[in-house]
Amino acid sequence: MADPSTSPPLTRASVIEAHKLIKTYIHHTPVLTNASLTELASRPREAASLVGTPWEGRRPARPGKLNLWFKCENFQRVGAFKVRGAFHAIERLKRETGWLTGGGAQMGVVTHSSGNHAQALSLAARSNGIPAYIVMPTISAPSKIAATKGYGASVIFSGSTSVEREAVAAKVIEETGARLVPPYDHPDIVLGQGTVGLELQDDVEALMAGEAADRATGSSSPPTKKKGLDAILAPCGGGGLLSGVALSCEGTEIRVFGTEPSFQGADDAKRGYESGTRVESVSTLTIADGLRTPVGTVPWGIIYERKLVSGFYSVTETEIKDALRLVLERFKIVIEPSAAVPLAVALYNEEFRGMVEREGGGEGWDVGIVFSGGNVSLDALGKLFAGES
Amino acid sequence: MADPSTSPPLTRASVIEAHKLIKTYIHHTPVLTNASLTELASRPREAASLVGTPWEGRRPARPGKLNLWFKCENFQRVGAFKVRGAFHAIERLKRETGWLTGGGAQMGVVTHSSGNHAQALSLAARSNGIPAYIVMPTISAPSKIAATKGYGASVIFSGSTSVEREAVAAKVIEETGARLVPPYDHPDIVLGQGTVGLELQDDVEALMAGEAADRATGSSSPPTKKKGLDAILAPCGGGGLLSGVALSCEGTEIRVFGTEPSFQGADDAKRGYESGTRVESVSTLTIADGLRTPVGTVPWGIIYERKLVSGFYSVTETEIKDALRLVLERFKIVIEPSAAVPLAVALYNEEFRGMVEREGGGEGWDVGIVFSGGNVSLDALGKLFAGES
Numbered sequence: 001m002a003d004p005s006t007s008p009p010l011t012r013a014s015v016i017e018a019h020k021l022i023k024t025y026i027h028h029t030p031v032l033t034n035a036s037l038t039e040l041a042s043r044p045r046e047a048a049s050l051v052g053t054p055w056e057g058r059r060p061a062r063p064g065k066l067n068l069w070f071k072c073e074n075f076q077r078v079g080a081f082k083v084r085g086a087f088h089a090i091e092r093l094k095r096e097t098g099w100l101t102g103g104g105a106q107m108g109v110v111t112h113s114s115g116n117h118a119q120a121l122s123l124a125a126r127s128n129g130i131p132a133y134i135v136m137p138t139i140s141a142p143s144k145i146a147a148t149k150g151y152g153a154s155v156i157f158s159g160s161t162s163v164e165r166e167a168v169a170a171k172v173i174e175e176t177g178a179r180l181v182p183p184y185d186h187p188d189i190v191l192g193q194g195t196v197g198l199e200l201q202d203d204v205e206a207l208m209a210g211e212a213a214d215r216a217t218g219s220s221s222p223p224t225k226k227k228g229l230d231a232i233l234a235p236c237g238g239g240g241l242l243s244g245v246a247l248s249c250e251g252t253e254i255r256v257f258g259t260e261p262s263f264q265g266a267d268d269a270k271r272g273y274e275s276g277t278r279v280e281s282v283s284t285l286t287i288a289d290g291l292r293t294p295v296g297t298v299p300w301g302i303i304y305e306r307k308l309v310s311g312f313y314s315v316t317e318t319e320i321k322d323a324l325r326l327v328l329e330r331f332k333i334v335i336e337p338s339a340a341v342p343l344a345v346a347l348y349n350e351e352f353r354g355m356v357e358r359e360g361g362g363e364g365w366d367v368g369i370v371f372s373g374g375n376v377s378l379d380a381l382g383k384l385f386a387g388e389s
Numbered sequence: 390m391a392d393p394s395t396s397p398p399l400t401r402a403s404v405i406e407a408h409k410l411i412k413t414y415i416h417h418t419p420v421l422t423n424a425s426l427t428e429l430a431s432r433p434r435e436a437a438s439l440v441g442t443p444w445e446g447r448r449p450a451r452p453g454k455l456n457l458w459f460k461c462e463n464f465q466r467v468g469a470f471k472v473r474g475a476f477h478a479i480e481r482l483k484r485e486t487g488w489l490t491g492g493g494a495q496m497g498v499v500t501h502s503s504g505n506h507a508q509a510l511s512l513a514a515r516s517n518g519i520p521a522y523i524v525m526p527t528i529s530a531p532s533k534i535a536a537t538k539g540y541g542a543s544v545i546f547s548g549s550t551s552v553e554r555e556a557v558a559a560k561v562i563e564e565t566g567a568r569l570v571p572p573y574d575h576p577d578i579v580l581g582q583g584t585v586g587l588e589l590q591d592d593v594e595a596l597m598a599g600e601a602a603d604r605a606t607g608s609s610s611p612p613t614k615k616k617g618l619d620a621i622l623a624p625c626g627g628g629g630l631l632s633g634v635a636l637s638c639e640g641t642e643i644r645v646f647g648t649e650p651s652f653q654g655a656d657d658a659k660r661g662y663e664s665g666t667r668v669e670s671v672s673t674l675t676i677a678d679g680l681r682t683p684v685g686t687v688p689w690g691i692i693y694e695r696k697l698v699s700g701f702y703s704v705t706e707t708e709i710k711d712a713l714r715l716v717l718e719r720f721k722i723v724i725e726p727s728a729a730v731p732l733a734v735a736l737y738n739e740e741f742r743g744m745v746e747r748e749g750g751g752e753g754w755d756v757g758i759v760f761s762g763g764n765v766s767l768d769a770l771g772k773l774f775a776g777e778s
Contacts, residue, residue, distance in 0.1 A: 074721045325767055332463045332723040332763035374721035378714055382771035 006096060007187035010302060012250045015194035018084075021091040022192060025127060026083055029072045031203040031368075034331050041066035041346050042364065050350070061353035064364030066346060069207075069229065071200040074335045074374025078151075081196050081241055081372050082120035082183070088192030089181045090124045099179075105130050107177035112158070112165040114140040115290060116373055117183035122151035133178050135168045143377060184240030185296030194244025197232060200368045201254065204229050208366075230365035231255045233342035235372050236269045236312070237291040239299025245370065246308035254368075255310040257352070258303065259342045261286040262314035269295045270312035273304055287317055287384060290338035290373065313352045315344040321384060323347055327371075328381075336376040337384070342369045395485060396576035399691060401639045404583035407473075410480040411581060414516060415472055418461045420592040420757075423720050430455035430735050431753065439739065450742035453753030455735060458596075458618065460589040463724045463763025467540075470585050470630055470761050471509035471572070477581030478570045479513045488568075494519050496566035501547070501554040503529040504679060505762055506572035511540035522567050524557045532766065573629030574685030583633025586621060589757045590643065593618050597755075619754035620644045622731035624761050625658045625701070626680035628688025634759065635697035643757075644699040646741070647692065648731045650675035651703035658684045659701035662693055676706055676773060679727035679762065702741045704733040710773065712736055716760075717770075725765040726773070731758045 008014035044060040073081040090109070093099050108131030111121050118134045125132035132153040136145060137160035148155055158168035172178060182189065205228045232249065236242040236258035246256040260267040264284035272279040272295065282294045295303065303309040315323075320337055323344035327335050345352050346367060356365050397403035433449040462470040479498070482488050497520030500510050507523045514521035521542040525534060526549035537544055547557035561567060571578065594617045621638065625631040625647035635645040649656040653673035661668040661684065671683045684692065692698040704712075709726055712733035716724050734741050735756060745754050 079721065328723050328767055332468065334717050334721040334723060378717055378770065378774045381767065382774050385767045385771050386775075 003096065004187055004298075007092070008191065010187055010190065010247055012247055012252075014191050015198055015244065015248045018088050018188075018191040019195040019198055022084060022087040022195065025077075025087045025124070026195075027076050028199060029075045031200060031207065032070045032072055032331075032333075033068065033207075034070065036330050037326060037343070037347075038066065038068045040326070041068055045348070045350070045353075053350070055350040058350065061350050061357045062362065063353045063356040064360050064362045066353075066356060066364055067366045068343070068346060069200070069204050069366065069368045070331075071196060071203075071368060071370050072333070073196060074333065074339060074371050076373070078116065078119045078123055079373055079375040080116035080120065080336075081193055081370075082116040083123060084195050085184070085189035085192035085240055085244075086117065086120035086124040086181065087127075088195075089121075089186070089188045090128055090130065092188045093179060094128070103177075104179065107179070108132060109181045110135065110169055110172045110176070110178040111181050111183065112136075112162075112169045113183050114144055115183075116375055118144070118148050118153070119151055121181055122148055122153035126152040131176075131178070133172045133176065135165050135172065137165065182296075184238030184293075185298050187298055189240050190244045190247065190298055190302065192244070193241045194246075194248040196234075196241065196370060197245035197248030197256075200232065200245075200370070201228060201248065201252065204366065204368060228252070228366070229254050229368045230360070231257060231310075232368040232370065233257050233259050233313075233345055234370040235288070235291055235338050235341045236260050236295065236303075237338065238293045239269060239295035239303060241370065241372060242269075242309060243299035243302035246302055250308055256308065257345075258309050258312040259345045260312060260314045261288045261291055261317065261320060261341060263287075263317050266291055267312070267314040269303065270314055272300070273309070273312050276304075278304070286320075288320055288338040288341055290336065291341065313345045313349045315341060315349055319344040319348045325385070333371075334374045334376065335371045336373045339370075339372045339374070343371075392485065393576055393687075396481070397580065399576055399579065399636055401636055401641075403580050404587055404633065404637045407477045407577075407580040408584040408587055411473060411476040411584065414466075414476045414513070415584075416465050417588060418464045420589060420596065421459045421461055421720075421722075422457065422596075423459065425719050426715060426732070426736075427455065427457050429715070430457055434737070434739070434742075442739070444739040447739065450739050450746045451751065452742045452745040453749050453751045455742075455745060455753055456755045457732070457735060458589070458593050458755065458757050459720075460585060460592075460757060460759050461722065462585060463722065463728060463760050465762070467505060467508045467512055468762055468764040469505035469509065469725075470582055470759075471505040472512060473584050474573070474578035474581035474629060474633075475506065475509035475513040475570065476516075477584075478510075478575070478577045479517055479519065481577045482568060483517070492566075493568065496568070497521060498570045499524065499558055499561045499565070499567040500570050500572065501525070501551075501558045502572050503533055504572075505764055507533070507537050507542070508540055510570055511537055511542035515541040520565075520567070522561045522565065524554050524561065526554065571685075573627030573682075574687050576687055578629050579633045579636065579687055579691065581633070582630045583635075583637040585623075585630065585759060586634035586637030586645075589621065589634075589759070590617060590637065590641065593755065593757060617641070617755070618643050618757045619749070620646060620699075621757040621759065622646050622648050622702075622734055623759040624677070624680055624727050624730045625649050625684065625692075626727070627682045628658060628684035628692060630759065630761060631658075631698060632688035632691035635691055639697055645697065646734075647698050647701040648734045649701060649703045650677045650680055650706065650709060650730060652676075652706050655680055656701070656703040658692065659703055661689070662698070662701050665693075667693070675709075677709055677727040677730050679725065680730065702734045702738045704730060704738055708733040708737045714774070722760075723763045723765065724760045725762045728759075728761045728763065
C-alpha cells in the first residue's frame with residue numbers, strides 16, 4: 001500500500017482521477033432497472049405487515065414513486081466492487097517514489113482476507129505481474145482457497161482471530177518485503193471504491209436523458225426537469241465502499257445513506273454515527289457476511305467527521321432474505337446477501353420510506369442501489385432458504 | 390387462435406413481420422457474453438472427465454474458440470420467451486376477419502398450461518383488455534396459480550392428464566366462445582417465438598462490428614472477416630422456440646441445432662429426427678421441466694421435413710445441473726433448468742464439440758445460446774442442489 005501521507009486528497013476530483021487509473025482493468029458494470037421492484041418499493045406497505053416491527057400501529061409511509069436504479073457490481077470482475085480498490089492500490093503503489101525502482105514489484109503485496117478482497121488483490125497483482133500473498137484462516141471454505149489460488153496468489157494459512165492473521169501477515173512482510181494492502185482502511189482503497197458512485201451517477205443521467213428524449217419525440221409532454229439521482233443507498237461493512245461513494249457525490253445534490261444489518265450489533269456504523277463515537281469492534285454472524293466488520297478510521301472521517309453520509313438505516317435478517325429472494329426470483333440476477341441490504345432498506349425500512357415521503361413531497365425519489373457483489377454459492381443459498389417456501 | 394389456414398407463410402420474412410407486430414409489447418432482451426464460460430467451453434475436456442460417458446477413451450474434442458453469445462430471455466416479461474408467441478397470437482387474432490367484429494375480444498382466449506405459457510397468455514390478453522381462461526391441474530403449485538391470477542386471468546381447475554385438461558378447455562370454449570391458444574403447435578406461435586432468433590442475430594452482428602471498430606482504432610490489426618454467428622443452440626420441448634429460431638435463420642448461413650435432456654426419453658425430437666418419425670408421446674420427469682413435451686406437428690414440419698434444423702444433441706441431468714450451477718455462480722444470473730440445456734451441450738457434449746472441431750477447422754465457432762427463461766424458485770433451486778457441495 002502506498003504511504004497514506006502520499007495519497008491524493010479525499011475529494012470527488014480524486015475519485016475521478018482514480019477512475020482514469022483503473023478503468024481499463026475493470027468492467028463498467030450496467031445500471032439496470034426493474035419495473036416490478038420499483039412498483040413494490042413505491043407501494044405503501046400493508047399495515048398488517050408492520051405488526052411486530054418498531055412501526056406497528058403507525059400509518060405506513062407513502063414515499064411516492066421510489067424509482068430504483070441498480071448498479072450491478074455483482075457483474076464486476078471477481079464478482080464484486082473490491083477490484084476497484086485493489087487495482088487502484090496497485091496503480092498508486094506503482095507511482096510511489098522508489099517502490100518500483102526499489103524492487104517493489106518483485107517483493108509483491110500481501111493482505112489478510114478470506115473474502116472478495118483476497119481475490120480482488122490477487123487478480124490486480126497478477127494483472128501487473130506482481131506476487132500476491134494472501135493470509136487466510138485454515139478454516140476458510142475450500143472453494144475460496146481454490147479461487148484465490150486460481151488467481152495465482154500464494155495462500156498462507158493462519159489461525160482465525162485477527163491477531164493471529166495479522167501476526168502471520170507481519171511475518172510475510174518481514175520475509176518477503178511485500179507491501180500490505182488492507183481491505184478498506186486506506187485512502188487509495190476508498191478512492192478506488194468511490195468509482196462505483198461516479199459510474200452510477202453518469203449512467204443514470206444518461207438513461208434519464210434518453211427517456212426524456214423518447215418522451216419528447218413520442219408525445220407532447222414537457223421534458224422532465226429531473227437530471228439525476230436524489231440519493232444512493234450503499235451497504236456499509238468496513239466503510240470503504242460507502243465512504244468512496246460519498247466522496248463521489250460531494251458537491252452534487254445527491255444524498256448518500258449507509259445501510260447495515262441490525263443483527264447482533266452489526267449496525268455499528270449507525271450506532272457510531274448517532275452517538276458520535278466510532279464503534280471499534282463488532283461480533284456478529286449476520287448472513288450479510290461482507291458487513292461483519294466495524295467501520296475503519298479513514299472511512300469514518302468521510303462518513304461522520306465530514307458528514308458526507310446523511311444517515312444510516314438498518315434491516316433485520318428476515319428483511320435481507322426477503323429482498324434477496326425478490327432479486328433472484330423477480331430480477332433473475334444473483335447477488336450475495338450483503339448486496340441485498342440497501343434494497344431491503346428501500347422496501348422495508350419505514351424510517352427511510354417516511355423520510356422519502358417528507359423530503360420528496362409525495363412525488364418520490366430516484367434512488368441508486370448498489371448491488372455490491374454476487375459471490376454466493378448455490379449451496380449457501382440453499383442453506384439460507386432451506387425449509388422455507 | 391387465428392385459423393392456421395390464414396396464418397402467414399412459415400418464412401423468415403414472416404418472422405420479421407411478427408416482430409413488427411409484437412415489439413412494443415416485449416422486452417428486447419440483452420445478448421450477453423461471459424469470458425469465463427467461453428473459456429471453459431473452448432478448453433478441451435479432461436480425458437478423465439469422459440470416464441463413464443459414451444466418449445470414454447476417446448481423445449477429447451478440440452473445438453477451438455467456442456465463443457458463446459447468450460440471448461437472455463430469462464429477462465423477458467413474465468420471465469420467458471413465451472410472451473412473444475402469446476402476443477403474436479393475439480395480434481393475429483385481432484387481424485382475423487370477423488373476430489373483433491364478432492365480439493371475439495369480449496369472448497376471450499383460453500389455454501391449458503401450468504407453465505410459462507399460461508402467464509404469457511394472461512399478460513398478452515390483459516394488455517389487450519381481453520379475458521383469458523387458463524385451465525390448470527388442481528395439483529399446480531400455489532405460486533403458479535397465484536402468478537397466473539396476478540395477471541388477471543380466470544383460472545379453471547381440471548384433472549392432471551392431458552385428456553382431462555382438454556375436456557375442461559373444450560367446456561370453457563363452449564360456454565364462453567373463447568378461442569384456444571395452444572402453447573406451441575400453431576404457426577402464429579412459432580412465428581412469434583422466432584423473433585428471439587432475429588434479435589440474437591442482429592445484436593451479435595452489432596456487437597461484433599463494435600469490437601471490430603474498437604480493434605481498428607486501437608491497433609493496426611486487420612478488421613475481422615466474421616460478421617455473425619456460426620450456429621444457434623436452442624432448447625426443444627414442444628418445438629415452438631426451436632422451429633421459430635430455425636425459420637429466423639432460413640437463408641442465412643447460421644446453423645440451428647436442437648438440444649434436449651436425455652433422461653427417460655426426453656430426447657424425443659432427437660430420436661424422431663434420427664429415425665425419420667416424429668415421437669408422439671413422452672413421459673419423463675427431467676429437471677428441465679419445460680422440455681417434457683413431445684414436438685408438435687407444426688414445429689416438426691420446419692425442423693424435420695424442411696430440415697431447417699441441422700441436428701440434435703442431448704445431455705444428462707447431471708450435465709444440466711452442472712451448467713445451471715455455472716450460470717448462477719459465475720454468470721450471476723438466474724435461469725431455469727430448461728434454459729441450461731443448450732449451454733450443457735456446448736460444454737459437455739463431445740459429439741457437438743467434435744463437430745465444431747471438424748467444421749470450424751480448429752478455429753472455433755461463434756455460437757448463440759438461447760437462455761429461454763428464468764422462472765425457478767429459490768426453493769426449487771435449493772431442492773435441486775440439496776446435499777451437493
